[in-house]
Amino acid sequence: MTAIEHFWAVIPAGGAGTRLWPLSRSASPKFLRDLTGGGRSLLQGTYDRLAPLVEDRVVVVTGRAHRDAVAAQLPELGAESILVEPSARDSMAAIGLAAALLERADPDGVMGSFAADHVISDEGAFGECVRTAVEVARDGWLVTLGIEPTFPSSAFGYVHLGEPLDGHAGVCAVREFVEKPSVSVAQEYLATGRFRWNAGMFVVRPTVLLDLLAEVDPDFAAGLREIAADGGRLEALWPTLPKIALDHAVAEPAAAAGRVVTVPASFGWDDIGDFDSLATLLESDETTETTVLGDSSLVHALQSTGLVVPAGDRLVALIGLDDVVVVDTPDVLLVTSRARAQDVKHIVAALRESRVELT
């Protein structure tokens, strides 16, 4: 696989992954963890997947608290490749800052934004999809990678396909972005064949992205460009930037204006939103036994199914439980069911409310 000229990978590395607590913590979030058992963190996996496409043109955007961990996990990156946000201001500011810097650094550049905490199963297909997306983006489109849905998920947003784009087989306009639907609505989406999962992966020329932003919020785009022109302005301007996701700030209005297209993506993708999806990702085809993330010699299960994470270096014995989730860490133990995996965030919220550490 050859690298794509003038293509830059932007990796926003933020988000606590609260529903994966206690594996994911504020101080050690999801993207820094190895959740696939392959020996590399999700961030490292994201880098590994992109490096063949971009060579050294990688920018990671992260918070102050995680700069050292990111640098340690990705020693290939020079210090200038890690952009540090003074505070968390959501994805538009994070990705927009990278866009403003790249706009100046490489006027012929195309950037792709790929979250640091997703999992993709077919890297060859991913690479081909990105290659197509970059080609299309050079023509001035905001390009999304639209994942072929494999089930009617209520955990993901969708893109609604419009007319085909001439000259690029399979590439379609995006009529609109739709928020996470109910399962029944998702079933209707799948039946039409005209909806894809929105994985939050965008490919676009930096100038196009910032100009789209300027159409809806000129001050926001100007602020980002001002910081890029004079790094000394970062601390002063950053706190004034709106806290908004790129989807809402740019992608939705741009879709309404007919400026967004999507490249069909058939590779396996997951954002590992909770322990239920982690279990699905890890389990073997014939799931009659417990799925273990970690040292399986620590787990002794009798007539049980579900997910066990023996990260506490202790023996874990399970008897007669179906679809259970057991996450054992040195200082916290979580026991729930796959069906209730979404509710982990409530426990975390309650602990924060009562000022218990460990989140």
Next chain:
Amino acid sequence: MTAIEHFWAVIPAGGAGTRLWPLSRSASPKFLRDLTGGGRSLLQGTYDRLAPLVEDRVVVVTGRAHRDAVAAQLPELGAESILVEPSARDSMAAIGLAAALLERADPDGVMGSFAADHVISDEGAFGECVRTAVEVARDGWLVTLGIEPTFPSSAFGYVHLGEPLDGHAGVCAVREFVEKPSVSVAQEYLATGRFRWNAGMFVVRPTVLLDLLAEVDPDFAAGLREIAADGGRLEALWPTLPKIALDHAVAEPAAAAGRVVTVPASFGWDDIGDFDSLATLLESDETTETTVLGDSSLVHALQSTGLVVPAGDRLVALIGLDDVVVVDTPDVLLVTSRARAQDVKHIVAALRESRVELT
């Protein structure tokens, strides 16, 4: 409550309590643990219950591995009050050894045998029941305490009542001892009103016990008496003694011979056979929440019921599980359901089979 003259309490302190693993271990068995959350171990609770009835006439029979722990938990006992078995040879040998020693030490004595790992809820009623049992035992009977069944348990053996004994209200002959029945058979037992739980509590004159044993196994009784006469013979003779429970060795044949009576006992009793019965013992009347044995500030439960033992000094979070059992210890975690609590022994057996420590 005044002490009962010439009454001796014998406390066999053995048994691993395998179904309460990992709380109960070979090295730290059930009777040494505080399973009621009251701050005293089951052994200490047994001693506390008996001390008012016997003053200092207490004998604990235990294994070599536990002698020091027993002495530490019961500093009131003199060294001569702790009988150490060279090896585990079941209850007939353990209780028989105490009987043979007491036969010599106090020819007018009556002994009562009370397991070290049971829980009794009404100590006043217990004391009165024992007082009656001692009176009856002085006449030469082997006396059991027959617990009024509160539900058709399949986890306990039963005594089948015969004719009333003249002169002692409520005391009846025992027609036979019956093994743990099925629940449906237990229901039939309860319907007749003629069955009581066999809690393994016997009150008897030492000489009567040994003579009953001599009728079925003269060598066994002679061996015990030989050891009592000459302590130097213990190491040589002990390994030759049959490994058999007192129930089978003496109580069942004696019942068949019309030599056993039972005193009705209305106090609450439990042998805490597994985590299900422990949960029942600990739970409040209105069980809509998780029952915690230990520091409840460590447990954060959301819409869950069951038993949590946070003995690992870590935060335990539970979400959406009913009748779950979570036992967290520093080196082992057990997760199961109340319904499967009996199967804990299978995990322990499997671990021993594969030579894993920690049991």
